[in-house]
Amino acid sequence: MSALHPFLLLIPLAAGLVAACVAARLDGRRGAVLGCGAAGLGFVCYLAMIAAVAGAEPPPAAAFWAVPSLGIAGGLRLDGLSLLFALLITGIGALVLLYAGRYLKADPRLNRLVVLLMVFMVAMLGAVTADDVVTLFVFWELTSIASFFLVAHDHEKPGARRAALQALLVTGGGGLALLAGLVLVAIAAGTTSISGIVAAREAVLAHPAAVPAMLLVILGCFTKSAQFPFHFWLPNAMAAPTPVSAYLHSATMVKLGVYLLARLNPVWQEDALWQGLLTWTGLLTAATGAVLALRETDLKRVLAYTTVTALGTLVLLIGLAPELSATAAVTFLLVHALYKAALFLIAGILDHETGSRDASALGGLRGAMPWTATAAVLAALSMAGLPPFVGFVAKEIVYEAKLAAGGAAGVVAAIGFAVNAAMVAVAGLLSLRIFFGARRPTPAVPHDPPKSMLAGPILLAGFGLLAGIAPGLVGHWMLDGAATAILGRPVEVPLKLWHGFTPVLALSAATIGLGLLILLGWERLMPRLRRVSTFDSHGPSRGYEHALAGLVAWAEGTTRAVQHGSLRGYMRVLLLVLAIAPLAVLLARGGLDRPAEGALDPRAFAFGVIVLGAIAAALARSTFAAVMALGLVGFGTALVFLMFGAPDVALTQFTVEVLLVVILATVLIRLPIRGTDTRTRGQRAGDAGVALLLGGSVAALLMAVLAAPFDPRLGAWFGETSVPAGHGRNVVNVILVDFRALDTLGEIAVLAIAAFAVIALLRGAARPLRPGN
């Protein structure tokens, strides 16, 4: 086998990105054609790699980027599983883009849609070919973001916005869990490389955080792949245009969770919790999807619920350990992608050409839309699992896998049987009921769509037939490699169309019989199921709404508590923090300290003035008296400066104090501002407590500072260099205008800005602050 050059794997991604950039400048229809071409190129590239991947030991990963400090080396790697996904992504992507160019040709936002679809495709390709969990996660989240914009394509409709946000929150929330899980796994394994993690499975399992890591990864995958109870976002995401649903919600994005579960299955496949969680959640999801699908009449929602069923089945199959189930999983994955994408595209055609996608309102369209009918029947037969379609092959092997499931085989097979019967009924609904029987009137005159829209369904459904006739070929080239990756050991399960008369065949026949019965009774069953309102009132969708409303309410409550708008409240918190922080530090450092005390000297008088002024200012009843007391504090402070050898500072303080008192007094005299203290006794006591605590804290802090040894070198340096370098004997002034002149420049700039701000504020005084006042 020829070795695959790792850089070849970059070609489809680069082609997609370049096409997206170019398409952004083209009109929508040309962009769609270009995107189709790029996706087709990618498809051909991957096809050419089949031989290199199949059967060979997967080539080692090549690191294209790295963050050595975090031990991350990102690279791409292609093995069977990645290849299967890459082929589906590019193949279906090409057809969907071709389809979208026609389907939305009148939409002015087509161009944006095409670019987003291309970005999404690149993200998907990156996610399924990434060999390290960080790269995978980045691309994984990119798909969520692209999906958000794609679902919200009709962003003028509130429903579309809500659905997009819901999909983003559910998958994004799961993405956070996944990130945590992947980080834990990477720490446990000592590498971020996926192949490295699989190789280090012993270390991962032995790590103390193994179980939380596994649960977090599972949670992320379950949200992405719409497993119960997160399945609700998928039907709601049907607000997206049909090409988006066909691409994202049938074949690709929703399978990303399944992909990662399959990818990491070799690590945990023998873990009972892993098996149990996957098996039972998958089964529950499949059953939920089947029941809910039968309640709907909107074709797209019906399809969405059957997709939920299929995703559940896939997760279930990964959870069932043996080889058979791995092959069954990849077979069913391929089959489902083919028929479901085709059916979504057909639903879009019906919507487009008849003006309705209500299953109960359509009927007998075979004559008017022969090609559409052909494609629909082919896809539906595959979905129902009839021979000779590949769906039959898949269903047989899925049944085999379920029957071989060991202890719970009976339950699994029984529920699987019922679910499959429902799928047969839905398949019949989508083909027999709509295209055969009595013709029902439709809003528009139906006819076959243009070729570019028919190409997708016909090719996808046709391939389902071909693969069914020659299943061994597909199995050998595409599926064995994928199954090998899921199990971590070589798998070769030959796929056959005809197994002979086995119990499985009898089960298949019974399934189809029951399915047809359900189909016949659908008109009576559907309204009854619809009337069961428990699904709506107690479903997880309602839980999501409650959670969202609760989050908003909690945020509002917190905001109201923290941003209460009361100046006093803010001030209290600020001052308390200011008081407690230094005290805490002082106490943590070993208690309070006090400086050595010298003898009292006459300078204590100045301190007395300050203390007296401060107390008077605090206790003054009138604001005017408080202003006078403030002046007293200022003069006391000036005295302190003077008596401690700072004449410049004293002069400044003195002048400023004079100015301040004059201004305040003038303002008070001219403006009758009567401030009265309306605090209650309790509030006053509380405020006094805060004030005293802060005062004590600052005093203690200053004492601790003064008790600590002092390094006088900086002051001494200024004293020594002032005359020789600054030519000035007033050291303070030399510092201000020379040594620290840039600082002073900044300070006078601040002063000037404050002056301009005052002028501006008062100039605006003629206008009211708020309208209405």
Next chain:
Amino acid sequence: MDASLILRVSAPLLLWVPMAVSAYLLVRGHNEPGGGFVGGLVASAGLVFYAISRGQGAALRAMRLPPASWCGIGLLLGLGSGLLAWIDPSAGYLTHRWWFPDIGFKLPIGTALVFDIGVYLTVIGTITAMVFALLGEEAA
């Protein structure tokens, strides 16, 4: 204005005495207590008292230029005084230059004084701008 007779009569003294004192404080500031900040504050106090006694218009006329211009000129002087430092390319911005012309005694002339004048003017501009704005608001 409701200023008292004493205040009105003594107003010119209240203006020019502080002005002279402030100029003295400014010039000697490099060697003795004083300097741009203190000088500017004293001058502003004089202008403020003048404004209270004679009215803002009189004070503004005495100032010749609006206070904001005083701020601007002061800032420009401060900024500009540092540029001469680049006579010596290795010196940093705002490294002051000194000359000592011998006119019987050595007269120290330096850009530090220019900087200090800048501080002086900015302080005067700022404080008069603010106080006039405040007092004008109330008068209105």
Next chain:
Amino acid sequence: MDAMFALTVGVLVAAAAWLLLARDLLRGLLGFVLLGTGANLTIFAAGRTGTMVPPLVPPGAEALAADAANALPQALVLTAIVIGFGLAAFALVLVMRAHAAFGTVSAEEMDEAERPDDAAAPAPAPAAAVAGRKEAA
């Protein structure tokens, strides 16, 4: 002397905090000024005090006398005082603008006048009160 200095600053800061917590914005402004003075004194003291000799180099000498005060905190405090004055004047303008707009200097009453989401019933009441107060003034 140091302990006394620290205690004085403590009293000053406590008085400032008490005034800041008052609902009256003008008292809050006074508290703000006192807090600034307390901060200036703290910086001044942290550079060590004790001597009465100002940091002036005697004429003819090259360096400061060993017992002179530390000049650096003085330079810092000097600019801080002027800037503090600028801020106080600015704050005073804000208080006066608030008084002109709301007719009150009580933070709590302004708070009520400012809350649009409680506008359901009592919204016109503060506005009317403001108008009334303005007329009374």
